[in-house]
Amino acid sequence: xxxxxxxxxxxxxxxxxxxxxxxxxxxxxxxxxxxxxxxxxxxxxxxxxxxxxxxxxxxxxxxxxxxxxxxxxxxxxxxxxxxxxxxxxxxxxxxxxxxxxxxxxxxxxxxxxxxxxxxxxxxxxxxxxxxxxxxxxxxxxxxxxxxxxxxxxxxxxxxxxxxxxxxxxxxxxxxxxxxxxxxxxxxxxxxxxxxxxxxxxxxxxxxxxxxxxxxxxxxxxxxxxxxxxxxxxxxxxxxxxxxxxxxxxxxxxxxxxxxxxxxxxxxxxxxxxxxxxxxxxxxxxxxxxxxxxxxxxxxxxxxxxxxxxxxxxxxxxxxxxxxxxxxxxxxxxxxxxxxxxxxxxxxxxxxxxxxxxxxxxxxxxxxxxxxxxxxxxxxxxxxxxxxxxxxxxxxxxxxxxxxxxxxxxxxxxxxxxxxxxxxxxxxxxxxxxxxxxxxxxxx
Numbered sequence: 001x002x003x004x005x006x007x008x009x010x011x012x013x014x015x016x017x018x019x020x021x022x023x024x025x026x027x028x029x030x031x032x033x034x035x036x037x038x039x040x041x042x043x044x045x046x047x048x049x050x051x052x053x054x055x056x057x058x059x060x061x062x063x064x065x066x067x068x069x070x071x072x073x074x075x076x077x078x079x080x081x082x083x084x085x086x087x088x089x090x091x092x093x094x095x096x097x098x099x100x101x102x103x104x105x106x107x108x109x110x111x112x113x114x115x116x117x118x119x120x121x122x123x124x125x126x127x128x129x130x131x132x133x134x135x136x137x138x139x140x141x142x143x144x145x146x147x148x149x150x151x152x153x154x155x156x157x158x159x160x161x162x163x164x165x166x167x168x169x170x171x172x173x174x175x176x177x178x179x180x181x182x183x184x185x186x187x188x189x190x191x192x193x194x195x196x197x198x199x200x201x202x203x204x205x206x207x208x209x210x211x212x213x214x215x216x217x218x219x220x221x222x223x224x225x226x227x228x229x230x231x232x233x234x235x236x237x238x239x240x241x242x243x244x245x246x247x248x249x250x251x252x253x254x255x256x257x258x259x260x261x262x263x264x265x266x267x268x269x270x271x272x273x274x275x276x277x278x279x280x281x282x283x284x285x286x287x288x289x290x291x292x293x294x295x296x297x298x299x300x301x302x303x304x305x306x307x308x309x310x311x312x313x314x315x316x317x318x319x320x321x322x323x324x325x326x327x328x329x330x331x332x333x334x335x336x337x338x339x340x341x342x343x344x345x346x347x348x349x350x351x352x353x354x355x356x357x358x359x360x361x362x363x364x365x366x367x368x369x370x371x372x373x374x375x376x377x378x379x380x381x382x383x384x385x386x387x388x389x390x391x392x393x394x395x396x397x398x399x400x401x402x403x404x405x406x407x408x409x410x411x412x413x414x415x416x417x418x419x420x421x422x423x424x425x426x427x428x429x430x431x432x433x434x435x436x437x438x439x440x441x442x443x
Contacts, residue, residue, distance in 0.1 A: 003178030007141050008117055022114070033092045034111030040122030046086065046108050048128035053084045056436075057129040059112055060087070062094040063322075064351060065135045068158050070101045071220035072133075075429035077105045080436070086127060088112040093283070093322070100323045115140045124150055131436045136160050141175060144182035155435055157428045158217045159188040161196040162369045164347045169200055176200045185435050186211045187428055190373040214428055216374060219421035223357040226330045235331045239307055239314040244274040245333040245401060248360075250325050251282040251350035252338035255293050257365075260341050260390040262297035267394050272401050278328060280319035282339060282350065287320035294318070329355040334400045334407065336393065340365030352378055357418050359411030363387050363396055377421075383414040 011018065025031035031038060048055065056076065060069045066089065077085060085106040089095050098109045113119045120143045132147050132154045147154050161169075169176050180186075180201030188194045191213055198205045205211065226234065235242060247268075249261050258279065265277050277299070281290050287303055294301035299316040304324070307314070319328060329335055335355035340348050347369030355362045362384045368375045378384030387393040400407045 003141075003175050004145055007175055007178075011116065030091075033095065037111040038114050038119075040113045040119040040126075042110055042123060042126045043108070046110065047126045053082065055084045055086060055127055055129045056080070056131045056133065057086050057088065057127055058106075058133040058135075059138055060089055060094060060098070060135040061138060062089065062091040063097040065138075066094050066097040066102060067221050067351065068216075068218045069135045070105070071217050071425035072157055072428045072432075073102060073105050075425050076133075076432060079429055079433050083130070086110065086129070096322050112140075113143070115142045117142045117146065120146045124152070131155070131432070133157055133432060137162070137165060139176065139179050139183075141179045144179050148182040153435055154183050155185045155187065155432055156183055156197075157187050157214075157432065159186050159197065160190070160193045160370070160373075161200070162347045162372070163196075164369055166196045166200065173200060177202050184210070185431065187214045187431055188212070189214075189216045192373070212431065214431065215421065215424040217425045217428060218351065218353050218374070219418060220423070220425040221326075221353065221357075223326050223354055225358055225415070226327065231330050234327065237307075238278070238304070238317060238328070238331065239302075239312065240276050240278075240317065240331060241274065241313050241315070244276050244315075245272060246276045246278060246331050247334065247336065247397065248278045248280070248325075248329055248332035248355070249336045249338060250280045250329065250355070252279060252290070253282050253345055254341075254343055255289060256343060257338055257341040258290055258293050259297070260393065261336060261338075262294065262299065264390045264394040264397065265299075266297060268397055268401070271398065275401070276315050276317070278317045278319060278331070280325045280328065284320050284322060287318050290318050326354045326357075329360055330358040332358075332360050334361040334363065334397065336363045338365075340368045341389075342367055346370055349375065352384055353418065356383060356414040359415045361385070361400055361407060361410045361414070363393060365393075378414075378417070381413060381417045383410050383417055 058069060058073055060066045086108045087098055087102050087106045088110050089098050090112050113123045124146050129152055132152050134156050136158050137160055144154060186197055194205055194211055194213055198211060203210055240246060252258050268275055279290055281287055291301045294316055301316045301318050302314045303318045303320045305320050319325060337350050337352050339345055339350045344367045348367030349371035352362050352371060352374050364386055366386060366388050379386060385396050387396050
């Protein structure tokens with residue numbers, strides 16, 4: 001039996017369970033936005049017209065992948081002005097981030113279709129793309145099969161396969177080998193990612209026509225370092241004391257993780273009573289939960305959306321807004337990046353590069369499988385530090401607060417690292433254009 005038939009037979013046999021799962025996601029609100037689009041019903045304006053401009057479809061999952069996609073999208077748009085671009089996401093957070101960052105470069109944003117053969121066929125017929133670009137580890141079996149059958153070129157950019165995903169995927173290696181056979185080019189973040197995807201797909205790592213290491217496009221994200229005046233203005237707008245040190249804990253994922261942070265923070269207060277804390281939950285919907293946990297820890301939380309025009313200064317702030325964290329890191333003395341103390345999601349780890357773009361030392365927990373290459377790079381450069389538990393978080397933070405000169409030197413090295421790594425997105429764009437047009441686009 002072919003992999004295509006086997007995969008779709010499994011979907012048919014498990015359809016009652018799938019229906020219950022999709023209903024649960026709809027009722028919970030996770031898949032309710034864009035419900036019709038998820039079933040392949042795109043807006044009429046997205047449908048390809050006879051004689052229209054050629055199209056490129058770019059796909060990312062959620063907010064983090066959108067951030068990685070935008071620098072590549074920007075480069076592609078400048079190199080391929082004759083093409084229209086359409087951008088799909090899976091999560092509402094991804095859609096909101098795409099609206100904020102990708103919208104200037106695309107003709108349309110939509111929710112990606114469920115991976116049923118008849119649904120993805122409907123979307124491919126409507127869009128009629130010449131090229132499909134997927135971010136990181138997005139492998140959808142029916143979608144890739146349908147694209148290939150319709151003559152659409154496919155490329156994975158900023159590709160990564162975590163150890164956990166690799167082990168899980170090996171249980172269905174037959175299906176993954178089929179899916180990966182439908183990808184024309186795989187452009188990966190690291191040599192380890194190349195090794196894993198080649199083993200899954202039965203591809204030779206020396207086949208540079210199909211697989212290459214290009215690096216991480218997140219180094220090219222549009223995070224501009226704020227001037228001292230801009231930092232002061234931002235700090236004022238956040239109602240933080242102007243001269244107080246600040247710990248920004250970004251992208252926290254669970255009450256258990258936040259409890260570790262709050263405990264370390266309370267211990268730090270004994271030596272540094274002016275230290276402020278800004279917590280940015282990864283999901284804004286957790287803002288109330290984080291607020292209750294802060295109160296339980298003896299802190300006085302105020303939500304960003306409730307600051308109003310009150311002149312009262314804030315010591316404990318919850319950032320419950322979308323798209324602001326990247327700049328808020330600028331007010332930090334140092335940062336902690338969450339989803340790295342258990343329990344974690346998808347192997348653990350979030351964006352370490354945003355605080356580094358502002359020259360801030362960054363701390364993170366021991367579970368960071370999804371950002372392994374970035375974690376190794378920042379650790380080796382001496383600008384990021386893995387802490388195993390709350391005690392190590394306290395000790396590392398204490399050392400940074402006691403030694404401003406070292407903290408400043410780390411910040412300078414962070415800026416130099418970010419600058420040295422820029423340009424990855426242009427290399428991705430060159431490879432994509434070469435695949436699509438057959439011409440070298442290094443311009």
